[in-house]
Amino acid sequence: MSSIAKKKGFGATLWDYLTTVDHKKIAVMYLAAGGLFFVIGGIEAMLIRIQLAQPDNDFVSAGLFNEIITMHGTTMIFLAAMPILFGFMNAVMPLQIGARDVAFPFLNSLGFWLFLFGGIFLNLSWFMGGAPDAGWTSYASLSLASPGHGIDFYALGLQIAGAGTYIGGINFLVTIINMRAPGMTYMRMPLFTWTTFVASALILFAFPPLTIGLFFLILDRMFGGNFFDHTMGGNTIIWEHLFWIFGHPEVYILILPAFGIFSEIFALFSRKRLFGYSSMVFATVLIGFLGFMVWAHHMFTVGLGPTANAIFAVATMAIAVPTGMKIFNWLLTIWGGSIKVTTPMLYALGFIPSFVAGGVTGIMQAAAPLDYQLHDSYFIVAHFHYVIVGGVVLAILAAVHLYWPLMFNQMLSEKLGKWTFWFFFIGFHLTFFIQHFLGLMGMPRRVFTFGADQGWDLFNLISSIGAAFMAVGVIILVVNIIITVVKNVPAGNDPWEDGRTLEWAIPQPVPFYNFKQTPLVRGLDTFWIEKQEGNKEGMTYAEPLSDIHMPNNSIIPIVMTFGLFIAAFGALYNGEKDWAIPVIVLGLAITLGSMAVRSIKDDHGFHIHKEDLMNDKGGK
Amino acid sequence: MKTTMKEGFDLAMMRGLKKWRLFSLLAALTIFLSGCGEEYLSTLTPAGQVGRDQFNLLLLSSAIMALVIIVVVIIYVVALVKFRRKKVGEDVIPKQVEGSHTLEIVWTVIPILLLIVLAIPTVYYTYKHADVAAMDQVDEEGNKTNVTVNVTAKLYWWEFEYPDLGIVTSQELVVPTDQKVFFNLKAADVKHSFWIPTAGGKMDTNVENVNQFYLEFDDASASLEQGVFYGKCAELCGPSHALMDFKVKTLESDDFNAWVESMKTTQNVATDDLATEGEEIFNTSCIACHATSGAGTTGGVGPNLATFGDRNRVAGFMAHDEENLKKWINNPQEYKPGNLMPQPEAINDGEKFSEAQLDALAAYLMGLSVEK
Numbered sequence A: 001m002s003s004i005a006k007k008k009g010f011g012a013t014l015w016d017y018l019t020t021v022d023h024k025k026i027a028v029m030y031l032a033a034g035g036l037f038f039v040i041g042g043i044e045a046m047l048i049r050i051q052l053a054q055p056d057n058d059f060v061s062a063g064l065f066n067e068i069i070t071m072h073g074t075t076m077i078f079l080a081a082m083p084i085l086f087g088f089m090n091a092v093m094p095l096q097i098g099a100r101d102v103a104f105p106f107l108n109s110l111g112f113w114l115f116l117f118g119g120i121f122l123n124l125s126w127f128m129g130g131a132p133d134a135g136w137t138s139y140a141s142l143s144l145a146s147p148g149h150g151i152d153f154y155a156l157g158l159q160i161a162g163a164g165t166y167i168g169g170i171n172f173l174v175t176i177i178n179m180r181a182p183g184m185t186y187m188r189m190p191l192f193t194w195t196t197f198v199a200s201a202l203i204l205f206a207f208p209p210l211t212i213g214l215f216f217l218i219l220d221r222m223f224g225g226n227f228f229d230h231t232m233g234g235n236t237i238i239w240e241h242l243f244w245i246f247g248h249p250e251v252y253i254l255i256l257p258a259f260g261i262f263s264e265i266f267a268l269f270s271r272k273r274l275f276g277y278s279s280m281v282f283a284t285v286l287i288g289f290l291g292f293m294v295w296a297h298h299m300f301t302v303g304l305g306p307t308a309n310a311i312f313a314v315a316t317m318a319i320a321v322p323t324g325m326k327i328f329n330w331l332l333t334i335w336g337g338s339i340k341v342t343t344p345m346l347y348a349l350g351f352i353p354s355f356v357a358g359g360v361t362g363i364m365q366a367a368a369p370l371d372y373q374l375h376d377s378y379f380i381v382a383h384f385h386y387v388i389v390g391g392v393v394l395a396i397l398a399a400v401h402l403y404w405p406l407m408f409n410q411m412l413s414e415k416l417g418k419w420t421f422w423f424f425f426i427g428f429h430l431t432f433f434i435q436h437f438l439g440l441m442g443m444p445r446r447v448f449t450f451g452a453d454q455g456w457d458l459f460n461l462i463s464s465i466g467a468a469f470m471a472v473g474v475i476i477l478v479v480n481i482i483i484t485v486v487k488n489v490p491a492g493n494d495p496w497e498d499g500r501t502l503e504w505a506i507p508q509p510v511p512f513y514n515f516k517q518t519p520l521v522r523g524l525d526t527f528w529i530e531k532q533e534g535n536k537e538g539m540t541y542a543e544p545l546s547d548i549h550m551p552n553n554s555i556i557p558i559v560m561t562f563g564l565f566i567a568a569f570g571a572l573y574n575g576e577k578d579w580a581i582p583v584i585v586l587g588l589a590i591t592l593g594s595m596a597v598r599s600i601k602d603d604h605g606f607h608i609h610k611e612d613l614m615n616d617k618g619g620k
Numbered sequence B: 001m002k003t004t005m006k007e008g009f010d011l012a013m014m015r016g017l018k019k020w021r022l023f024s025l026l027a028a029l030t031i032f033l034s035g036c037g038e039e040y041l042s043t044l045t046p047a048g049q050v051g052r053d054q055f056n057l058l059l060l061s062s063a064i065m066a067l068v069i070i071v072v073v074i075i076y077v078v079a080l081v082k083f084r085r086k087k088v089g090e091d092v093i094p095k096q097v098e099g100s101h102t103l104e105i106v107w108t109v110i111p112i113l114l115l116i117v118l119a120i121p122t123v124y125y126t127y128k129h130a131d132v133a134a135m136d137q138v139d140e141e142g143n144k145t146n147v148t149v150n151v152t153a154k155l156y157w158w159e160f161e162y163p164d165l166g167i168v169t170s171q172e173l174v175v176p177t178d179q180k181v182f183f184n185l186k187a188a189d190v191k192h193s194f195w196i197p198t199a200g201g202k203m204d205t206n207v208e209n210v211n212q213f214y215l216e217f218d219d220a221s222a223s224l225e226q227g228v229f230y231g232k233c234a235e236l237c238g239p240s241h242a243l244m245d246f247k248v249k250t251l252e253s254d255d256f257n258a259w260v261e262s263m264k265t266t267q268n269v270a271t272d273d274l275a276t277e278g279e280e281i282f283n284t285s286c287i288a289c290h291a292t293s294g295a296g297t298t299g300g301v302g303p304n305l306a307t308f309g310d311r312n313r314v315a316g317f318m319a320h321d322e323e324n325l326k327k328w329i330n331n332p333q334e335y336k337p338g339n340l341m342p343q344p345e346a347i348n349d350g351e352k353f354s355e356a357q358l359d360a361l362a363a364y365l366m367g368l369s370v371e372k
Helices: A002-006 A010-019 A023-051 A062-096 A105-127 A140-145 A150-178 A191-222 A236-270 A277-290 A295-302 A306-334 A343-366 A368-374 A378-408 A414-440 A457-487 A526-532 A556-572 A580-600 A610-615 B005-019 B023-034 B049-082 B101-129 B239-243 B253-264 B273-285 B322-330 B355-367
Strands: A548-550 A606-608 B147-154 B157-162 B167-170 B172-176 B180-187 B192-196 B200-205 B211-216 B229-233 B246-251
Touching (some): A010 A023, A023 A105, A023 A378, A023 A457, A062 A150, A062 A191, A062 A236, A062 B239, A105 A556, A140 A150, A140 A191, A140 A236, A150 A556, A191 A277, A191 A556, A236 A295, A236 A343, A277 A306, A295 A368, A295 B200, A306 A368, A306 B049, A343 A378, B167 B253
Parallel strands (some): B147 B180
Antiparallel strands (some): A548 A606, B157 B167, B180 B211, B192 B200
């Protein structure tokens, strides 16, 4: 298998990726697509900061500015941060638990294509009459009033991409519950697997409210529904609730895997077991649980009344406790360790002060009466960028460096990696720290310009300069990736030398079936245990060498998704164009037809025979 | 002065703060923070009790959070200095510590205590700032003891109706000092949010219900640089969200009462020829939407212009001069995209207003005043 794979032409490789159900290849696609959207979202961010670099600027118009901020937020959350994290979950989690793939490889592929087509659909709005302009929160009264098709693109695109995320989440849950290698008990799972598990559970419960909200919005805008139209008995506050019942757990869907990545990094580069493993697991679960109890803190100024506000204020403060536990456990992990400051570790070390700063401003906003001042001001903009960029994005950048050798058998340049870090890190604080004060000084968020008489000029300029630093950091990263890919120097096994978890024990490049023999897990940090006991292979096996059952590739997921993509255009132009309804029908027919084919046609997969395995020295 | 229970609570809180030895930190923070921003716009220079309460909460929470940050930073820096691989040696395998129950308890309990310190004033002020019971209070003669303002947010301007006084104005809120001013907040089209940063936090104006809250203002705004506080729309409401500003003029009781009287009896009469000519144009083209009398109720299609000459801004955000006024009248879409004021072609027989017409209109509008 392996030798054949390497000689493929471009067409065959493309076909391979279009049809693949291999979690490692899907991970690469998530990373590539998410990375592309991250760059697009970043360009949007730069446009925002250019516009706000000076007062009364007219670099972009008022309407265009609203489209840019909406697309920046939506892209970064749904199309960049989450898919990239999904990429790492796909790449790493099955290897961490000793599985040959995820539980439902076909669904894994389907989830990816849904995300990608949803993202493409959303971004097509730029070329088809204008992007959504009601903010990433798309509050109902404004989103219903918004002219053109922007909001329709938002609702339909997110619905498609959201379905992909939902499918992915379920897949990860089932995988972790069912596919762990012998001996990999729950309390031996690496923290990244744990956080993937809890984040997936959050997806399971958080996405349905969004789905419902989006369907209501789709019906209201395209099919004459009146769920949110108050003149027809609807209610716009319902949207706010639905959105935030999804939206707040969404924050934890993003940050928990980030916590997982940093937990791995702190232990690995301190050469020390994660301090307080069981309390870290407990804190993760508790944060996930509490994450559903606090959505109304996004709505303190809506007028829910003092009792609701007080309850949600106190509940929100409670989240600080498990989060604080995590911070101190990380500190105590590096305490007494042997700290090696590699690029991933540099990100982890930068993460601690950044995230603590973002966390404490979160507590300040939990104090409802104070939030009346901070809400919808630049203070909140600063806060959530401290959490999302200072937490999630730093984790993503750390993971790019950390897992690149695992995914591609190449090491990114450490030198360039550190340059990226310093530009990005300094730029990040320069951009966002000062925004806290802009908020306190009375600057509302989402303003396309500001007058020069308000004392905000200097701080906005500083913020914009910071953004330029971040952009330079990202450009260096792109250069780093290109150089590394071109050079293509094999990194080999256990490239960070102190690998602790199972994924580092696998020979490089990782064979497409992951494990020749399923490993036996004998404790937390299983690879570390084997190494300490002098096991050169790095693994103890739970089974003799035997045939491996693998799933077949399939083109059906992409066809199924393409049907929805077509149907979405029909829905978008419903009531406006004659062909709308037929197109909806055609699209859904393609989707349902491919579902039928998938259901009726048996696909038993194939077996890799023992003899072939014995000859295979690894490779893709 | 009678000490009410609430004031007693405030005092007790301040004592509590001292007990926590945060006072000096608070003092330092106050000085640092109040250096930021303009006094007519910044939340750091509160102009009334509500804003002050919220500012104190900012100080208290900042101080607690600073404490947490200091602890984290100390552990972090020491660990980073002491336990670098260069220092501990290349081949050293550190002790694989599992954890510590004592430490876990310490960093669970202490944060909980800190949060309780923050949670108590939070809950207290949440109720205090939502208490609008005094809104309907009346004196012996049956008159309302406090001023109530019905705020209607519209694309992209603000209407302020004083239901008990029978007057209505727009774009510039006028309120008395030294009493609670109550607000009924509502949006007429899409959701907006009513925010006077110096006076206190914001409250949304929803489309389907009326929200209520109150604010207080210590001093007359006349001493400010421009004689007004700044007000903002804080909820994204469309292209010109950023331009949906309003201004707040605070007056001593007597001045306020005098203002109300002159509002009730507004008689805007054009005084010279040019203004008279302007009034005629206004009466054919503009009056369908814009009222010029301060007496009245809510529901104006366009902003009430009874006080136009007294205002601080044209269209809520442009410097208040005839030049800007004329530009605005002849091209409202360019200056405030998405606003609902018709372009001149729609109200002036398909043509822009001529320079002469604009001069006349400007003279008339600038003459509309209740204060002169």
